[in-house]
Amino acid sequence: MDIDLEPLRSALAAEGIDGYLIDADGSDSDQRYVSDFTAPDPYQTLVTTAPTGQSSGSAGPSEPTGSSESAESPGSDEFGGRRGVHLLVSGLEYGRARTDATVDSIARRADFDYRDRVAEYGPQEGTVRTIAAFLESHDVESVAVPPSFPTGTADGLRERGISVTVESQRIVETEIRARKSGWEVEQIQSTQRANERAMAVAEELIATADVEDGVLVYDGDPLTSERVTTEIEIELLRNGCALDETIVACGADGADPHDRGSGPLEADELIVIDIFPRDKETGYFGDMTRTFLRGVPSEEQRRRYDVTQRAYEAALEAVEAGVTGAAVHDVACDVIEDAGYETLRSDPTTETGYIHNTGHGVGLDIHEQPTVSPSGGELEPGHVISIEPGIYDPAVGGVRIEDLVVVTEDGHRNFNEYGVRLEPRA
Template sequence: MKKPIIPRVLLAAGMEKTDVFYATGLDTPDPFVLVKAGARLHLVVSALEASRAKRVCPKAILHTPGELFAGEPGGARRSYADQIRAVLERLGATGITVGSWFPHGVAEALRAGGIVVSLDPAPPFPGRAIKTPREIAFIAKTQRAAVAAMRRAIAVLREAEIRSDGRLQWNGRLLTSERVKAEIERTLLARGCSAEGPIVASGSQGARPHDTGSGPLRAHSPIVIDIFPRDQRTGYWGDLTRTVVRGRATPEVRRMYRAVRAAQALALSMVRPGVESRAVQHAVEQFFTDEGYPTRLSPPGRESGFIHSVGHGIGLDIHENPGLRNEPGRLRAGNVVTVEPGLYQPGLGGVRIEDTVVVTPDGCRILASLARTLEI
């Protein structure tokens, strides 16, 4: 007897939205239901989106609330749980699986209506981790926009004058993190990308890896610039980081920079099919320890050394699988990951260098190259 198919149900909202976009190519302002029954996809979209859904995802079986509840009062405004139950009735299914990010309220409403809801933490579309040539081209295009924006940011810093008080001045006004970020954002928008909170963090701000930076920029101090745009048409992300000093870096910052650059070279040399993610993480951690930079994760807010993973997958999400971190799993050709070791010293600042690479059959390839130069 053939084993019955238990549908996987997703809601195009929150953390599930990109999985649904990956499967359907449909992006809408309001959430909609995706029911994956074996190889068949069922979409429940509003009448406002039906014609577009049919064009964008012709392989899907299309439903609208009005069609599912034809003749019933208020049919077009039925809840997501009601919509899912209606599709399940047509499939003859009484149970579903959902992922870890599926809305709890919808799951409870389904259970209250007699549907068996089981958790399946596995990715609904594991193929997302292996990028197609088309996806790699999309990410490379976004990464080239990031390179253009980084070049603009560095050009502004290079043009800036060093005032007697050590602060930077550009075009007759104090140069701030906000002004450099505005130049980054303009450059990205001109290339069809949205600027998703770039980081321009100077001095001690750079010791906090996700501090976006604020206020005046100073000479002779490390400035961490992290740019992660999203292409407005394709939805694919890029990610790029450089650390620069306008003027002369201190001996300790130069030493940190040399260590980070060497650590990135080490990680890049290891990225290839079959390599365990955690092997790259462990190698970089050990390298920094041997260089005299042990990791200290306490007290909270005063962490120092290498305090994050070597890198993360990137695609329709800025952070996705696979990662270069302390976890099992081996890299495969077609994975796209960042390689971004960094060192952080409270009170002094941070140094991080990041490139985005695609795993190739015999190693990896940087998707958009940019020189690594500390002093400008």
């Protein structure tokens, strides 16, 4: 995928810093994004201020590999915007890095006498000295690093005379990753499609279960949160996605937005289903929530559902480039407060009502920039955000409705086609 590192380079140049260094494994999304690579163990990515494409060290210059997916990306060139991006990987990962990563150069630790350094100084200092030699090979004497950069490496580099400054604006996440390319939008759409298939499996289970003594029963066994979760996860696996956790929360469980839910699902109770899978190949997340009720909703349950749906529709309607996330959040709060429920805006200490933000960015992380919250800044084309208002009270249960959208110049495109309804359908 093509990327545009210009905002990062401008910031480095303004501070007179030679490069930007990431030391993390591929589970760090900035690392995965900038390096065009992922690995289970830490490796290092260096972005030099001047994208000269020049590389040194005994690895020699590597040809860019892989292919550019979008010729229109602002960073588009034979390096997919990664000219001046240099990787340092272990010998075990070298072959795969050369196949996968379209970057300026890829060096092996062995190119910098890693083995000898570890033998002489131990794994911690030996690794740091290897990284210092890698930086030296690129004439880099000062680096900016993300706030999460390991202190062990930072202190070690400083001892070797390299200046290390924390880049606390998190430009890669906030200004670069937040704006999705056309290719990224396609990946998120693909994950969200799998997500909708999994939601359909869950909805059908709830719709077709028997009701015995107020409890949902499927194939003779109680239909539990755990069982619905398992069937959701199986459907996601069959669609190339995985997830760590899923929320299938009934009644009072659903009134705590962080509760994953457990035990038998009950009739006449609100059931919140929130699914946030990740494509196993691309790493891009999806995120959606629906709330169902099998049986007969009380007047209050029905009212809360309708108010939440109005808040969701109003917030979606408000999304467009140039509007702030804070303004979109206010729109959702307006609807919910007008209906007589508390929000964190009307009462910062409330434990019932609308007790979370309206949305968050979604991409290689399930929660990333921008936010649709009181502190949410201006939305830009290419921002991918969730819109997910809800109303909660342990005495009534929880309602939440969530779609995922990409911001456009004059509105948004919704990744979801899934209907919004309280009564589950088979």
